[in-house]
Amino acid sequence: MNIIEAVHIKTASVREKADVVVVGSGAGGAVMAYELAAAGKKVVLLEAGPYVPSTAFNENYADMFDRLFVDKARQTNVDGDLNILQGSCVGGSTVVNATVALRVPDWILEQWHEEFGVEGMGPAELGPKFDLVEKRLWIHANQPHEINQNSQLMKRGCEALGWSVRPTPRNIKNCALAGYCMAGCRYDRKQSMLVTYVPWAIEKGARVYADARVEEIRMEGGRATGVGAVIRDPRTGRMKATLVVEADAVVLAAGAVQTPLLLLKNGVANSSGQVGLNFSCHPSLNIIGVFEAVVKGWEGALQGVLCDEFAPDDKGGVLFQGACPDAFLLNGFSVPGIGSECVPLARRADHMTNMVQLNHDANVGRVYLEDGMKKIEYRVSPEDRERMRKGFKAGARIWFAAGAKEVVLPTIIPTVLRSEKDLDLVDDMPMEPGDLSMLSYHPQGSCRMGADPAKTVVNSWGQCHDVPNLVVADASIFPTSVLVNTQLPVYVAATHFADLMNQEPERYFG
Ligand SMILES: Cc1cc2nc3c(=O)[nH]c(=O)nc-3n(C[C@H](O)[C@H](O)[C@H](O)COP(=O)(O)OP(=O)(O)OC[C@H]3O[C@@H](n4cnc5c(N)ncnc54)[C@H](O)[C@@H]3O)c2cc1C
Numbered sequence: 001m002n003i004i005e006a007v008h009i010k011t012a013s014v015r016e017k018a019d020v021v022v023v024g025s026g027a028g029g030a031v032m033a034y035e036l037a038a039a040g041k042k043v044v045l046l047e048a049g050p051y052v053p054s055t056a057f058n059e060n061y062a063d064m065f066d067r068l069f070v071d072k073a074r075q076t077n078v079d080g081d082l083n084i085l086q087g088s089c090v091g092g093s094t095v096v097n098a099t100v101a102l103r104v105p106d107w108i109l110e111q112w113h114e115e116f117g118v119e120g121m122g123p124a125e126l127g128p129k130f131d132l133v134e135k136r137l138w139i140h141a142n143q144p145h146e147i148n149q150n151s152q153l154m155k156r157g158c159e160a161l162g163w164s165v166r167p168t169p170r171n172i173k174n175c176a177l178a179g180y181c182m183a184g185c186r187y188d189r190k191q192s193m194l195v196t197y198v199p200w201a202i203e204k205g206a207r208v209y210a211d212a213r214v215e216e217i218r219m220e221g222g223r224a225t226g227v228g229a230v231i232r233d234p235r236t237g238r239m240k241a242t243l244v245v246e247a248d249a250v251v252l253a254a255g256a257v258q259t260p261l262l263l264l265k266n267g268v269a270n271s272s273g274q275v276g277l278n279f280s281c282h283p284s285l286n287i288i289g290v291f292e293a294v295v296k297g298w299e300g301a302l303q304g305v306l307c308d309e310f311a312p313d314d315k316g317g318v319l320f321q322g323a324c325p326d327a328f329l330l331n332g333f334s335v336p337g338i339g340s341e342c343v344p345l346a347r348r349a350d351h352m353t354n355m356v357q358l359n360h361d362a363n364v365g366r367v368y369l370e371d372g373m374k375k376i377e378y379r380v381s382p383e384d385r386e387r388m389r390k391g392f393k394a395g396a397r398i399w400f401a402a403g404a405k406e407v408v409l410p411t412i413i414p415t416v417l418r419s420e421k422d423l424d425l426v427d428d429m430p431m432e433p434g435d436l437s438m439l440s441y442h443p444q445g446s447c448r449m450g451a452d453p454a455k456t457v458v459n460s461w462g463q464c465h466d467v468p469n470l471v472v473a474d475a476s477i478f479p480t481s482v483l484v485n486t487q488l489p490v491y492v493a494a495t496h497f498a499d500l501m502n503q504e505p506e507r508y509f510g
Contacts, residue, residue: 002202003051004088006211006233006240014231014243016207018044021247022226026092027490028474030193030201030251031133035498037204044104044245045198045206046227048254049088049233052193057184064183067296068096071266075257077365077378081285081412082438083333084376086255090210090359091194093255094487097441098181098323099170099190100303101139102484103130103348104492105311116479119460120500124445126492129499133491137191142167143306146175150297150353151304151322153289157402165311168321170303172445176266181302182325209341214283217250217266217470223510224250224268224470245414248509249469250503253494256443256476260367261374262446263457273333274457278448279365279483280356281440283380283390286334287320289353290345297353299323307355310351310394317360317483318391320398324354325467336414336437345416352408353399357391357444358372359384360483367446380438385431385438392426408436442486447476459508462497468509470498 005133018041022033025047033045065073068084077084078447087093109126110116133139146166147155158165176187190194202208216228226246232239242291252259260276263269303323310316324330327349335345335355354475365378380388385432396407409415415429429435453465455480462471475486482489501508 001051001053001197004172004207004209005051006231009231009241012241012466014241016243018247020249020251021046021245022229022253022287024092024252024254024258024474025090025198025208025488026087026193026253026255026474027094028040028494029251030084030091030197030500031187031475031491031494032251032253033201034197034204035219036107037201037206039502042214043201043206044247045201045208045247046193046212046214047090047208048338049090049210051090051198053209054186054188056187059178059180059183059186061183064096068184077376078378079433080437080441081434082281082378084127084257084281084440084443086257086463087362088375089197090208091192094192094390095184095194095223096182097192098303099172099485100321100485101137101169101171101488103135104482104484104489106405106450107313108482110482112479116449116463118449118454118479119451119461121496126496129492129495130488133488137171137196138173139169139171141169142301146177146301147304148297149295150324153291153295153353153402154307154320154322154355155305157398158307158309159399161397163266163307164303165307165353167307168303175301178299178488179298179302179326209243210241214254214262217262217268219268222467224467226250234381249471251471251473253474255474256446257312257376259472259474259476260446261369264369265309269457269466269470272454272457274448274455276367276446278363278445279367279376279378279443280363280445281365281378282360282442282481283384283438284359285357285390285410285436285438286410287355287357287395287401288334289404289407290348291351291353291404295353296350298326299331307398310391311483313360316387316390316395317321318387319358319484320395321356321358323356324352330354333439334410336411338409341414345414353404355398356396357388357395358485359388359391360481363445363448363480379433387428389429389431393423397422411435413439442475444475444478444481447472448479449477450479463508468510471497471501471508
């Protein structure tokens with residue numbers, strides 16, 4: 001692919017001129033770059049992470065964490081009980097995501113309109129955009145052969161309880177059933193940005209740089225005039241060159257952690273004081289079933305079925321997704337305990353099943369800089385802790401109904417339930433900061449969108465209230481948690497903002 005990497009740079013400073021410069025090549029940035037380039041705009045797309053072609057993916061999580069993830073997959077909150085996963089490579093988090101592709105529930109889009117004054121993004125307006133992206137990215141509900149033993153058991157448990165369960169929709173074309181989506185799909189079946197919108201944008205004339213971290217948002221007279229970046233050799237970290245892109249509009253799509261940090265660092269677009277606040281992340285918890293028979297829950301497609309029985313807010317705001325990573329990840333991320341305590345359970349990894357409990361959460365977090373260092377403050381709100389508790393009980397019931405002999409909950413001090421009678425233990429389970437082992441795949445909300453410039457950072461056109469030609473098009477704009485996995489919501493928000501930029505240029509390029 002025609003991507004400009006550090007290795008190609010021969011001068012100490014590089015300059016580019018564009019109509020639009022896009023920062024970040026993940027779900028938001030890649031879509032913006034393609035849609036704008038396809039409409040004839042001169043686009044430069046800058047990505048901080050390296051270009052790693054699919055042929056270099058080796059299904060070894062340790063290697064792939066090092067090469068494809070932010071902070072080698074060790075980004076955490078300040079308390080250290082939440083591992084916040086993000087991709088950092090051409091294609092961003094879409095390269096390492098688990099391919100679940102769900103629409104934002106209508107009631108959430110309606111809430112954005114009613115509570116935050118968001119215009120033009122209701123179910124009727126976004127419906128055709130969801131249709132378009134779903135078609136382009138081959139999003140379809142899993143076929144029977146894509147539902148592995150792990151998810152078959154989860155389905156059996158849900159059906160025994162009479163709970164709603166269905167094949168998971170995924171953005172994948174002819175899944176190879178390898179199960180290593182989160183280490184990058186070496187078979188190119190996952191329709192990530194690396195193999196779709198980024199090459200499509202290049203085909204339409206966009207210039208794409210890897211290894212180029214934007215540090216500066218250049219401003220003049222209240223408008224953005226471009227960005228300044230540093231290009232580093234990804235192997236040594238050594239600076240290779242500086243890069244300045246002059247542009248008529250700047251699109252930030254660096255993800256819900258880096259986009260607010262860029263704004264804060266540059267002192268831009270924060271008259272509301274809201275930049276970096278309202279961070280939510282769908283704190284996720286793994287619930288393990290332990291079966292007498294060997295299950296090898298990781299064989300086959302990673303994501304099989306989902307249970308949405310408790311998805312509505314008034315029923316808990318919890319989604320369960322059948323997904324069991326390989327024994328390395330299962331033991332590393334899910335099996336509780338410390339040191340030798342883990343060993344007896346870890347030895348039984350091939351008898352285990354796993355489901356992810358995804359929680360709709362309040363916007364209680366904050367992303368900020370302290371002495372120039374990134375900090376992410378996030379503590380589950382008391383209400384959300386109770387939602388989680390209910391979720392643990394429901395998740396455990398699914399595994400027991402499927403025949404599990406034990407259910408292991410994601411607490412630091414191991415909590416093992418041996419039958420439904422033990423469900424009461426969940427009521428007294430400690431759930432203070434530091435008691436749970438949580439993961440976030442879905443950081444969002446840190447530059448929220450809305451009509452009121454005093455309470456929100458961007459308007460319904462994606463423009464920063466303070467700077468009309470500075471657009472945010474990533475997961476940081478969501479005014480509330482979207483409940484569902486975030487990729488499809490980001491693709492559609494970016495498609496929508498790009499359409500607006502193409503249809504109403506005077507609003508942005510003034
Ligand atoms: C392990 C994992 C599993 C997931 N599973 C799912 C799933 O199954 N389904 C789903 O819907 N979602 C999933 N997600 C989440 C989904 O992929 C993200 O919500 C989505 O990609 C977010 O899009 P984004 O544009 O906000 O950010 P990203 O896709 O993260 O892209 C941001 C990009 O910006 C780059 N960047 C950051 N700072 C700078 C800078 N200063 N200069 C230049 N570039 C910069 C980053 O390196 C990154 O490549 C998963 C995520 C992870 C990490």
